[in-house]
Amino acid sequence: MNRKNNLLPHNTGEHAMNGTSARVIGDTKITLTGAAQAYSVRGGRREVLTGIDIEIKTNESVAVIGPTGVGKSTLLRLIAGFEDPTSGEVKLWNDGRSSVAAPAADIGYLFQQPALFPWMTVKQNVLFGARHGKTYGHDKQEMLSQADYFMERVGLLDAADLFPYQISGGMRARTALARVFLTRPKVLLMDEPFGALDALTRREMYVLLRDLVSKSPELTTVMVTHDVDEAITLCGTIMIISGIPGTITSVYRSGLAAMAESAEDLQREPDYVELKAALLKSLNARRNETRTTSGTAS
Numbered sequence: 001m002n003r004k005n006n007l008l009p010h011n012t013g014e015h016a017m018n019g020t021s022a023r024v025i026g027d028t029k030i031t032l033t034g035a036a037q038a039y040s041v042r043g044g045r046r047e048v049l050t051g052i053d054i055e056i057k058t059n060e061s062v063a064v065i066g067p068t069g070v071g072k073s074t075l076l077r078l079i080a081g082f083e084d085p086t087s088g089e090v091k092l093w094n095d096g097r098s099s100v101a102a103p104a105a106d107i108g109y110l111f112q113q114p115a116l117f118p119w120m121t122v123k124q125n126v127l128f129g130a131r132h133g134k135t136y137g138h139d140k141q142e143m144l145s146q147a148d149y150f151m152e153r154v155g156l157l158d159a160a161d162l163f164p165y166q167i168s169g170g171m172r173a174r175t176a177l178a179r180v181f182l183t184r185p186k187v188l189l190m191d192e193p194f195g196a197l198d199a200l201t202r203r204e205m206y207v208l209l210r211d212l213v214s215k216s217p218e219l220t221t222v223m224v225t226h227d228v229d230e231a232i233t234l235c236g237t238i239m240i241i242s243g244i245p246g247t248i249t250s251v252y253r254s255g256l257a258a259m260a261e262s263a264e265d266l267q268r269e270p271d272y273v274e275l276k277a278a279l280l281k282s283l284n285a286r287r288n289e290t291r292t293t294s295g296t297a298s
């Protein structure tokens with residue numbers, strides 16, 4: 001492993017996106033400026049996120065971690081354009097032009113439950129998004145050959161004609177992975193995508209995801225996870241959200257994700273151990289603060 005590429009983690013505070021990432025990343029892809037979100041709850045107002053200032057580059061892989069209930073999924077929904085912020089701006093950028101975030105064909109989603117159609121075969125499920133999108137225009141042949149390509153990459157060719165109830169949880173997750181990559185998204189948003197899988201299957205998914213991401217130089221990924229190992233293994237940028245309302249309190253960057261040949265090898269790296277310890281320490285401190293703020297700590 002090339003340890004030179006490997007930046008030590010640093011806790012850069014709230015506006016921390018100026019550090020250097022070891023990944024080669026391009027233009028701005030996603031910006032959140034002073035973004036806040038609040039909901040009406042039982043006649044009152046619940047502030048969930050506040051003062052979110054983020055700049056995410058094309059080809060950057062970002063993990064969002066933090067205590068439960070601090071607004072991680074809410075942040076993802078803002079980026080997806082499923083919700084508008086109550087104040088501030090969330091923008092997606094294309095060739096230097098920005099647009100307010102809104103659900104779009106070039107945004108892909110992966111959720112904890114793969115949400116497959118039970119009456120469709122694996123292949124029909126894989127094709128679903130692409131069939132209903134504009135990625136391939138009228139070029140059906142190209143779409144079908146790309147479907148075979150992605151199904152082959154995730155090891156599903158032999159299962160193409162099976163129905164979701166006939167395959168394992170790992171195979172369902174791989175179906176969802178092939179389906180989302182077939183649509184060639186520019187932004188892939190993942191909300192605990194492997195949270196329901198066993199440890200071994202999760203590792204397999206890391207390898208597959210990293211392989212597919214590495215072949216998609218235009219792709220930007222943002223992943224919410226509770227798993228610190230997953231964040232370090234898959235993402236060059238790790239953001240911690242904490243507090244009530246939640247805000248970005250730390251940003252860590254490392255080149256470890258780009259270097260990983262296997263999760264096991266990576267986890268033995270001294271830099272990995274150091275980064276993991278720093279993240280856990282920071283998370284614990286933030287969790288205690290969040291509990292105190294919400295009045296649940298003594």
Ligand SMILES: Nc1ncnc2c1ncn2[C@@H]1O[C@H](COP(=O)(O)OP(=O)(O)OP(=O)(O)O)[C@@H](O)[C@H]1O
Pocket residue numbers: 039040041046048067068069070071072073074075
């Ligand atoms: N539509 C909504 N209306 C009211 N409250 C909401 C709504 N969506 C989310 N919340 C509240 O906002 C807070 C943050 O929710 P969110 O799911 O974003 O947190 P999270 O950090 O992803 O949580 P977890 O780690 O447990 O998945 C929670 O208190 C939740 O109850």
